[in-house]
Amino acid sequence: MQLLETVSALSGSGAMVWLLIAIPLVCSAILMLSGKVADGWGHFLATAAPIASFVIGLILFMQLLGSAADARSINVDLYEWIGTGNWSIGLGLLVDPLSILFVLLITGVGSLIHIYSIGYMAHDERRRRFFAYLNLFIGAMLTLVLANNYLVLFLGWEGVGLASFLLISFWAHKPSAAAAGNKAFIVNRVGDLGLSLAIFSMLAMFGSVRFEDVNAGAAELSPLWATLIGFFLLLAACGKSAQVPLQSWLLDAMEGPTPVSALIHAATMVTAGVYLVVRSNAIYAQTEIATTAVAIVGTVTLLAGAWIGTSKDDIKKVLAGSTMSQIGYMMLAAGLGPIGASFAIFHLITHGAFKANMFLGAGSVMHGMNDDVNMRHFGALAKPMKITFFTFAMGYLAIIGFPFTSGFYSKDHIIEAAFQHNTIIGVLALIGAGVTAYYMTRLMMMTFFGKKRWADDVHPHESPLVMTVPLILLAIASIVAGLFMNGWIQDWLASSTGQEPHNTPLIHFTTIGLITLAVVAVGVLVGWFLHRGDIPRDEPVTKNPLVHAGRNDLYGDAFNEHAIIRPAKGFAGALTSFDRGAVDGVAMGSAAVASGLGAWLRKGQNGLVRSYGLTLSAGIVVLAVVVILGQLG
C-alpha cells in the first residue's frame, strides 16, 4: 500500500464511503424514533438501506478494480476526533481491497437477510424494532471494517456487540433469550478488554492507532511488545469470533431470531476476529509466538466446534457448532502467516454465503414446523419443502468441500497450507474436514430424509417467495463463488496481506487434496450409515463420554461456573460484607498498631463510626507497610 489516495469527505467517492455507513444508521434511527406510524412501512425502508449500501459498495468496488494494483485504496478523513499534543486520532475510513470485500459481503448477504426477514418476522408485533436493530448492526459492522484506525474499529466493535446483545435477547420474554444476551455481552467484554489493551499499547508505542502508522512502525517493535500486542488482539478476536476459550456464548446466541443467527452469528460479526488478525498482519509478522498461538486457537476451535456439531439435536446449534469450527479454519489460516491470510478471507467469504444459506434454510424449516428446532422431530422434509431442501443441499455440498463448490476451493487451500506449515496441524485440520462431513450428513439425513417423525398437528409447507428467493440466490453463491474467486483473490488481497500470490489453478488435485476428498467421503458415508434407519423422537440416554461432552458444549459452561463465576461471586460477596461494617474483627486483628487510637475511639463513640474509624486507622497502617516495603525494595 504505497500510494494512499486521501480524498475529502465531500468529494464524490469520499461522500460515498461515509454514506455507506450513514444510510443504515439513519434508517435505524428513523425506525426507532418514529413510533407506530412506521409499523406499516418501516421494514421496507430498513431493507432498502443495506441494498443502497450494497450498490454504493459495488460502485466503489468497480472503482478499485479499475485502478492500478498499488493505488487501490481510498482514505477518507472525516474529522479529527482526539487531537492534542502528539496524538492525532481521526474519525477516518479506509476502502481498500480487504475492506471492500467485507463491505460487499455484509451488505450483500445483509440485503438478502433483510428481505428474508420481511417474511420471517411478518407476524411479530415488534417487527419495526427488529429491523431497526438489524440496520444498526449493518451500520456498526460497516464502521468496523471501514475504519482506518483501531479506535474507530473499536467503535464499530462495540456497536456490533450492542446490536448483537439487543438481537439475541430480542425475545426477552423468554428467560433463556435474556440470559443468552447477557452472556454474549459479558464474554464479549472480556474480548474487548484485549482490544483496549492493544490500543493502549499501540498509542504508547507508535503514538497513533492508524493502520498505516501501526504497519509502518511494527517492524521496529521489540519482540516482547509485538508478542504482547499479538496476544491482546488474539484475545479480542477470540471473544468476537467465539474461539476457544471464549466460545461459550455462541451456542446460546441461537436464542435470537434465525435471520439474526444467519447474519450476525454466522456470516459477518463472528468473522470480525479473523478480520482483526488479518488486518494486523504487520504485527503478527514480528512475532512467531503470537502467530503460532493464533494457529493453535484456530485448530482447537475447529475441532471443538465440529465435536459439538456431531452431538446436538437442535438444528441451529449444529450449525452454530459448525460456524465455530469453520471460523476455526479461518483463524488457523490467519495464523499461518501471510500465506494463509488471503485463504482465511477467501474461506470467510464463501462461508458467509453458504452458512447464511443454511441458517436461512433452517429458519425456513422452522417456519414450516411451528418453530421446532429439534431434528429428531423432523425427517422426510425433502418432499414438502423442495426449494428449502434443494438450496440447503447446495450449502451442504459447499461446506463439506464437494469438488468445484466454493468450500472445495477455500477449505482445501487452508488444509494444504496447514500441511506445509506443520504436519500435526495439517492432520488435525484434515480430521476436522472429515468430522464436518459427518455431522452435516447427519443433519441432512435427520432433517430431510428417512421417515417423517413430526407430530400430527404439524403441517410442513414451503415458505413464501420472499424467503425462498434469498435462499436461491445464496445457494447459487455457495456453488459458484469459489470458481470466481479462486484465481483472483490472492492478487486482489496482496497489498493488504503482504503476500506473494502463488498459483492455485481451478482443476488441481494434489495428494493432500485427494486425501482430503477421501476423508470427506468417509465422513459422509459414516454419517449416512449411522442415520439411514429409524431415529428415536427422544434423545437416547448415552454412556458415551464423547457424546455427553458434545451435548454439554464440552463443559464450557460448567468450567466458567466453577472457575470464574463462583469464585468471583464469593469474592464480591466477601468484599461487600467486609465493607458493610463487619470489619470489626478483621480490623482489630490487623490494626494492632492502631489499637491505642482504636481504644480512644471506642470510648468516644459507639455504633458504626467506631469501626469506620478503625478501618481508617488500619488503612494508615497498611499504607505505612507499603511505604516501608517500598523503601526496602
Add this chain to the structure above:
Amino acid sequence: MTSVLETMIPAPTLEWMELSPLIVLLVAASLGILLEAFVPRASRYVVQSGLAAIAIVAALGLTIANWIDLTPKVAAMGMLALDGPAYVFWAMLLIFGLGGVALFAERALGLGQSAFAASAASVPGSPIEREAEREGREHTEVFPLLLFALFGMMIFAATNNLLVLFVAVEIFSLPLYLLTGMARRRRLLSQEAALKYFLLGSLASAIMLYGVAMLYGYSGGLELARIDAAILASAGSHWLLLGGMLLTSVGLLFKIGAVPFHAWSPDAYMGAPTPVTGFMAVATKTAAVAALLRVFYVALGGLAWDWQLLFAVVAVMTMLLGSTVALAQNDMKRLLAYSSIAHAGFLLVGVVGAVQAGDNVNLSSVAAVAFYLLTYGIATLGAFAIVMMVRRSGGEANSLDAWKGLGKRNPLIAALMTLFLLSFAGIPLTAGFVGKLTVFASAWAGGYGWLVLVAVVMSVIAAFFYLKVVVAMWFSDADDETVGTVETPSLWTWSVLVVSAAATLVLGLIPGGVLSLIADAAQFIR
C-alpha cells in the same frame, strides 16, 4: 500613627484582580447571611438563589478573564499559587458549583418543596418540626453555605502553603457537614450521616495536620517550594519525610473517597439531600484531586518513587472495592456512591503516571486527570438530577426496583440517564471514554502498564453495574408495588440536565478543543 503600624506590621500586598473570584464568593456568601436577617421570608428563596448564581457566574467570568492573560504567579504573600492548573480547577469548581446551585434551587419536585428540611435544628418528629412544615418554611441558608464551601474548595485547589491547605479543608468541610444533615425526608438517617461524616472528617483532618507538622519538621517551612528544595537537598530524616508524606496523603485521600478511607462516603451520599450529594460528589472530589496533584507533584515531586507505589496500591484497592461492591447495591444513591469510589480509583491511576507532556507523552498527568474530573463531574451532576426526579408518593424512589421500566414511562429521561451511565462506563463516543483513555495513557506513559491492565479490567467490571441500571430501565417490567414516576422539574434542573447531556456528548465527539485548552494550562508553578 499609621506609619508606625506600617513599619511594625507591613501591609500585605494582594493581587486584587487575580484574587477577585475568591473575594466575590466570600462577599456574596457573607451578604447571604445578612440577607437572611433582613429579607422577608417570602422572597428569600428568590434572592438567595439568584445571588448565589450571579456570584458564581461573576466569579467564573473573572476567572476566565484572568486565565486569558495568564501569568503564573505566587499570590497573596506566597499563600496561593495562581497558575494554569489553578485556573482550570477553579473554572471546573465554579461550573460544578453553578450546577449545585441549580439543584439546590429545585422546588418543583415532591409537592413543591425543596430537598432541605423545613427546620433543620428541630428534633425529627417534634411539634416544632411539624409547625415549620405546616408554615412551609425552608432553609435558604443552604446557598451561602454552598458559596462558603466553594470558596474553601477554590483555596484548597490553589494552595501553595500546607497551613493554607489545612485551613481550606476546614472551610469547605464544615458547610458540607451541615448540608449533609439537612435532608427533608429520612432526617435521622441524614443527621446520622452528617455526624459520621463530621467525626471521620475531623479525624482525617487531624491526621493530615500531623503530617503537615512532620513535613514542617523536616523542611523548616510550609511553602510547597521550600519542601521540594529540602527534599532535593536531603535536609533531614528520611523517615520523618516519609511519615509526613503518608499522613498528609491520608487527609487528601479521605476527601477523594479512596479506599481504605472511603467508609464515610456511601453513608454520607445516601443520607445527604440529593442536591448536596451531587455537589459533594463532584466538587469535593475535584478540589481534593487538585490539591493532591499540587502537593505531591510540586512539594513531594522528589519523593515520586515512594508515593507512586503508594497511590498505585490505593488505586487498585479503590477500583476493586468500588467496582465489586457496587455490583451488589440496589439503592441508586448508594450505587452512585460506590461508582464514585471506583472513579476515585481511576483518577488515582492518572495521578500515579506523573508525566509531563513531551516527546512520547501526549498529555501531562495533570491535564489527563483534570479532563477525567470534568467528564466525571458533568455526568454525575446529570445523574443526580435524574435521581431527584424519580419519585414515589412524594419522596425520591432510590430503590432500583422503582427504576424498572423507566424507558417505557419516560423515554427521554431514561435515555439521558443511559447517556450518563454509558459515560461513567467509558463507552466510546461519550466523554467518559476519552477521559479513561487519557488517564490510562498517562499511567501507561509513566511506566505503570500493569496498573493500566488492572484498571481496564476494573472498568469492565464497573461497566456491569451501570449496565444493570440500563437493563432495569429499558428491559425490565415495572412492578406496581415499587414503581417510581418521573416528576417534571423546574427550569433549574432541566438546565443541569441539558448542559450535562450536551457536554457529555460534545466531550465525547469532539474533545479536542477542551483537551487542548486544559493541556496548555497544565503546568504547575514552582
